[in-house]
Amino acid sequence: MAACVAxxxxxKRSTACGxxxxxxxxxxxGLATLLEGATVCVAERHATLFRQGxxxxxxxxxxxxxxxxxxxxxxxxxxxxEVVKPGETFGEEAVFDRGVFSFGARVIDPVRLVRIPAETFxxxxxxxxxxxxxxxxxxxxxxxxxxxxxxxxxxxxxEQRLASYLAGLAPETSGKARIVLPYEKKVVASQLGMxxxxxxxxxxxxxxVGVRVCNDVFLVExxxxxxxxxxxxxxxx
Amino acid sequence: MAACVAxxxxxKRSTACGxxxxxxxxxxxGLATLLEGATVCVAERHATLFRQGxxxxxxxxxxxxxxxxxxxxxxxxxxxxEVVKPGETFGEEAVFDRGVFSFGARVIDPVRLVRIPAETFxxxxxxxxxxxxxxxxxxxxxxxxxxxxxxxxxxxxxEQRLASYLAGLAPETSGKARIVLPYEKKVVASQLGMxxxxxxxxxxxxxxVGVRVCNDVFLVExxxxxxxxxxxxxxxx
Numbered sequence: 001m002a003a004c005v006a007x008x009x010x011x012k013r014s015t016a017c018g019x020x021x022x023x024x025x026x027x028x029x030g031l032a033t034l035l036e037g038a039t040v041c042v043a044e045r046h047a048t049l050f051r052q053g054x055x056x057x058x059x060x061x062x063x064x065x066x067x068x069x070x071x072x073x074x075x076x077x078x079x080x081x082e083v084v085k086p087g088e089t090f091g092e093e094a095v096f097d098r099g100v101f102s103f104g105a106r107v108i109d110p111v112r113l114v115r116i117p118a119e120t121f122x123x124x125x126x127x128x129x130x131x132x133x134x135x136x137x138x139x140x141x142x143x144x145x146x147x148x149x150x151x152x153x154x155x156x157x158x159e160q161r162l163a164s165y166l167a168g169l170a171p172e173t174s175g176k177a178r179i180v181l182p183y184e185k186k187v188v189a190s191q192l193g194m195x196x197x198x199x200x201x202x203x204x205x206x207x208x209v210g211v212r213v214c215n216d217v218f219l220v221e222x223x224x225x226x227x228x229x230x231x232x233x234x235x236x237x
Numbered sequence: 238m239a240a241c242v243a244x245x246x247x248x249k250r251s252t253a254c255g256x257x258x259x260x261x262x263x264x265x266x267g268l269a270t271l272l273e274g275a276t277v278c279v280a281e282r283h284a285t286l287f288r289q290g291x292x293x294x295x296x297x298x299x300x301x302x303x304x305x306x307x308x309x310x311x312x313x314x315x316x317x318x319e320v321v322k323p324g325e326t327f328g329e330e331a332v333f334d335r336g337v338f339s340f341g342a343r344v345i346d347p348v349r350l351v352r353i354p355a356e357t358f359x360x361x362x363x364x365x366x367x368x369x370x371x372x373x374x375x376x377x378x379x380x381x382x383x384x385x386x387x388x389x390x391x392x393x394x395x396e397q398r399l400a401s402y403l404a405g406l407a408p409e410t411s412g413k414a415r416i417v418l419p420y421e422k423k424v425v426a427s428q429l430g431m432x433x434x435x436x437x438x439x440x441x442x443x444x445x446v447g448v449r450v451c452n453d454v455f456l457v458e459x460x461x462x463x464x465x466x467x468x469x470x471x472x473x474x
Contacts, residue, residue, distance in 0.1 A: 154430030193391030
């Protein structure tokens, strides 16, 4: 799971299936110990950093590029859990409990990463209780994000999830908005738990609330109306 | 989130939207400190223990009865995240991070609970690093459960989620099976992220894989066939 390690508050505009997008705040205690055993590594587009079920003997800090954390079921069908960006970490919580990764990690853009061995992480925790509280706060924030994602998946229709995702990308609070997707449409579909064709159907339904697509740019007639649509209750699921 | 506090392995038969159902193993360090500030309380059916967003100044251990942890969106629409049973705890992770509960807790059956103040919990953690590692393992297991739940919601159709839930309740690995739901149908529907009528439609579709309902008992012709259906890929979502 992606997170900043220092205890950070959740962003107000966090979207349906977005992670806890925090600024990098590696200012807490434990950092010196952590970096002792760390190495810097690079990986190309489509490279697999680890697979679901692999032994969690390390975790990562992203310096540059983006990583998709994905789930895979018994038939090999995949879905993106979230996308990790520079300044965020992923995989640290897998060190505890069963010691295996519960998701896979694949490179979207070429990445530069700090790789921290699990053993070093555990030593840093044992050495400083303040560091423990920061990591626990971070795990708690992850739990909150996942609970919110489950809520979105259970309580919203596909078009509402897409509307919520688009609204989360717009800085405007009223009037017209112009939204550019941060990733390819198929990545967004996977992140929202849809097939690409379901996303297209959901998008077609959003025309009624003033959403148009023009060369991969989403033009919203009234962002306030779009936000209101995210919370409508008159849909069946 | 429900969990046993001692680090426990996940059950093999855990279902789609089931929690980490662990046996009570309050044998770890920290227990003596924890119980110092604890009180025992009771609550009747339908009572609200706390609401989503309430300050997390305590957490609970269930001695008797069942609790529904539920999510509520901006319109008041609800969905059950999971059901907590005797020997499990809930709410402890909310103490960290923002200090508020990210879900509400409502009594299903009359309950008897141990109520532990957040302050006592933090003191127990500060006093013993072994206790810290057990609690971190428990939080990691929660994260894993939620990741699995997100995966089920994103990668399975409604009838597959229902099939997975039913298969998880059956001890048999092959042949005929007789399954009794642990809760009312509307609670199961909410747990699976469906409206009651969607559950009925999903159930109707399961007839083709040999599932029949007779007086609230589910009769499965071949549990192996039902399990195989959970992982079929030829559905659109």
